[in-house]
Amino acid sequence: MSTATLSPTEAVTVARPRRARRAHLPGGKPFAPLRVVAFLILAVLAVGWLLPFLWAVATGFKTETDAASGDPSWIGASGPTLDAFSAILSQGNVYIWAWNSLLTSVAITVITVAISAGAAYAFSRLDFRGRRWLFVTIIASIVVPPQVLIIPLFYEMLAFNMVDTYWGLILPQVVAPAMVFILKKFFDAVPIELEDAARVDGANRFRIFWSIALPLSRPILASVAIFVFIGAWNNFLWPFLVINDTTLMTLPVGLQTVISAYGVQYAQVMAQAVLAALPLIIIFLIFQKQIVKGVATSGFGGQ
Amino acid sequence: MTAIADTHAVVTGRSGGAALRTTGPARHEQLVSWAFLAPFLIAFVLFLVWPIVHGVYLSFTDQSLTGQGGGFVGFANYAEALGDPVMWQSLWNTVWFTVLSTVPLVVLALLMAALVDRGLPGQWLWRLSFFMPYLLASTVISQIWVWIFNPQIGAANSILEAVGLEPIAWLQNPDTNMLSIVIATVWWTVGFNFLLYLAAMQNIPSQQYEAASLDGAGGWRQFWSITLPQLGPATVLILILQILASLKLFDQAYQMLGGVASDTTRSIVQYIYEAGFVSYRFGFSAAISYVFFALIVIVGVAQAVVTRRKKEL
Numbered sequence: 044m045s046t047a048t049l050s051p052t053e054a055v056t057v058a059r060p061r062r063a064r065r066a067h068l069p070g071g072k073p074f075a076p077l078r079v080v081a082f083l084i085l086a087v088l089a090v091g092w093l094l095p096f097l098w099a100v101a102t103g104f105k106t107e108t109d110a111a112s113g114d115p116s117w118i119g120a121s122g123p124t125l126d127a128f129s130a131i132l133s134q135g136n137v138y139i140w141a142w143n144s145l146l147t148s149v150a151i152t153v154i155t156v157a158i159s160a161g162a163a164y165a166f167s168r169l170d171f172r173g174r175r176w177l178f179v180t181i182i183a184s185i186v187v188p189p190q191v192l193i194i195p196l197f198y199e200m201l202a203f204n205m206v207d208t209y210w211g212l213i214l215p216q217v218v219a220p221a222m223v224f225i226l227k228k229f230f231d232a233v234p235i236e237l238e239d240a241a242r243v244d245g246a247n248r249f250r251i252f253w254s255i256a257l258p259l260s261r262p263i264l265a266s267v268a269i270f271v272f273i274g275a276w277n278n279f280l281w282p283f284l285v286i287n288d289t290t291l292m293t294l295p296v297g298l299q300t301v302i303s304a305y306g307v308q309y310a311q312v313m314a315q316a317v318l319a320a321l322p323l324i325i326i327f328l329i330f331q332k333q334i335v336k337g338v339a340t341s342g343f344g345g346q
Numbered sequence: 347m348t349a350i351a352d353t354h355a356v357v358t359g360r361s362g363g364a365a366l367r368t369t370g371p372a373r374h375e376q377l378v379s380w381a382f383l384a385p386f387l388i389a390f391v392l393f394l395v396w397p398i399v400h401g402v403y404l405s406f407t408d409q410s411l412t413g414q415g416g417g418f419v420g421f422a423n424y425a426e427a428l429g430d431p432v433m434w435q436s437l438w439n440t441v442w443f444t445v446l447s448t449v450p451l452v453v454l455a456l457l458m459a460a461l462v463d464r465g466l467p468g469q470w471l472w473r474l475s476f477f478m479p480y481l482l483a484s485t486v487i488s489q490i491w492v493w494i495f496n497p498q499i500g501a502a503n504s505i506l507e508a509v510g511l512e513p514i515a516w517l518q519n520p521d522t523n524m525l526s527i528v529i530a531t532v533w534w535t536v537g538f539n540f541l542l543y544l545a546a547m548q549n550i551p552s553q554q555y556e557a558a559s560l561d562g563a564g565g566w567r568q569f570w571s572i573t574l575p576q577l578g579p580a581t582v583l584i585l586i587l588q589i590l591a592s593l594k595l596f597d598q599a600y601q602m603l604g605g606v607a608s609d610t611t612r613s614i615v616q617y618i619y620e621a622g623f624v625s626y627r628f629g630f631s632a633a634i635s636y637v638f639f640a641l642i643v644i645v646g647v648a649q650a651v652v653t654r655r656k657k658e659l
């Protein structure tokens with residue numbers, strides 16, 4: 044599939060077609076009727092997609108009375124207030140959950156990328172017995188839905204005494220066969236001459252991997268890492284199952300448990316939704332290019 | 347192997363040439379390979395292969411969470427699952443959700459990408475608008491949409507009333523709760539497919555458009571004759587990924603209904619969860635897992651057959 048088999052150079056160019064594309068748009072007619080229609084449809088869609096979130100943000104700034112009044116205006120009758128946000132932030136657990144989310148997501152990302160890159164390099168560059176069938180086995184395992192494994196995995200965590208631990212949260216999430224596939228494709232496209240030159244200079248495999256293959260793959264590594272991070276940050280089912288200790292919960296699971304406690308406190312619920320979303324929105328704004336690229340190269344990364 | 351032989355192997359390596367290669371370098375390369383592979387393979391076996399195998403075993407036992415039971419019961423769990431109306435209902439709900447969600451998730455994504463690809467100004471804003479919801483955790487999107495679908499004070503009914511329609515009890519009504527979940531899901535995840543389509547469109551060589559526009563082909567004509575035909579492989583990929591993703595429905599359906607089991611929204615994954623972690627019947631839950639896995643494999647095989655037939659044509 045073309046999207047999954049980009050060469051390094053192609054992968055780098057995917058994300059910046061803007062200027063090139065605009066230059067060859069049919070004749071410089073900026074107000075062609077078609078463009079106006081396209082722009083209008085796009086604007087309507089974009090508003091439709093932004094509104095639910097903006098609505099949640101606006102509700103977070105209302106008083107509970109205004110939020111529950113059913114008044115559809117953007118600003119409540121009592122005016123905007125930070126009450127809901129400060130109520131959420133004065134709840135100690137939110138900070139613990141955010142920290143747990145950050146810690147475990149970073150750990151999952153680092154371990155996943157490290158072990159996948161190692162395996163991908165071996166499949167791409169090294170010769171060993173059983174290479175073919177092993178690779179086929181790993182690729183075939185992409186179809187296994189993680190949801191199928193929750194019972195035996197939970198059982199395994201019980202046996203390892205890892206229920207209600209960070210390790211129980213992290214380790215089952217680091218196996219990403221699709222990432223091995225994507226990285227292998229990428230390593231395949233790195234010119235072998237670069238490695239041969241290093242080998243003549245006396246570098247061993249680990250050295251070549253570390254000083255040549257990895258640095259050349261930085262763009263794809265970044266994309267893969269961002270996707271693993273988003274997936275880990277937002278994962279609900281596994282953390283929900285393996286963690287019961289309130290102080291070990293991640294943000295999505297922790298927030299879920301307090302919703303019932305809030306009852307009908309809509310402003311607080313929305314404020315908390317906004318706070319939970321904020322880190323990833325900031326990450327998206329910073330790493331937009333890599334994320335777009337990441338989707339393009341890692342079609343397998345779907346949730 | 348001695349240290350000297352090791353060094354020799356490193357220096358000669360593969361570039362040493364076939365003539366020079368003895369068993370030394372080859373064996374060394376084997377060792378190096380397994381060193382690269384080991385961390386991944388250990389995790390792969392521990393957290394994927396072993397759970398699959400152990401799950402099969404569990405599905406033939408009456409294992410419970412508390413360690414009670416565990417006796418071999420043969421096909422009893424599978425027989426029970428296949429004769430269980432709740433299992434069939436959740437399987438149907440899952441398939442129905444997949445059907446309802448896949449069409450808009452592919453068509454809307456194509457429309458969005460086609461419009462953004464036209465080189466209109468403000469690319470980053472369109473991308474942010476469509477993709478941002480994908481970044482939100484299921485907890486967050488569930489809360490937002492529960493609020494929008496609130497029958498008394500939610501925005502959905504405000505809109506219905508504004509255009510003169512009767513308000514609906516969205517999530518509370520068994521006729522509309524699955525539809526509500528589909529709407530929330532489309533909003534949440536369409537951005538991923540949108541970016542896949544956008545990337546596929548931007549891979550189409552620009553010379554083709556230049557040639558077409560020299561021949562006098564307008565925007566529509568270019569879209570129908572150049573863009574759309576070349577999106578075939580991307581569409582197959584997106585369709586398959588979407589079907590597989592939709593079949594895994596759980597998070598948003600479970601959370602939007604506040605964790606309450608509803609006959610019309612209970613997905614197969616939710617039933618796996620309920621059987622295992624609410625009723626503590628690990629064996630039975632594992633059996634349903636494999637019924638679900640079978641469904642996924644069938645979809646995978648169907649996809650392989652369809653794509654192969656396409657290639658033959």
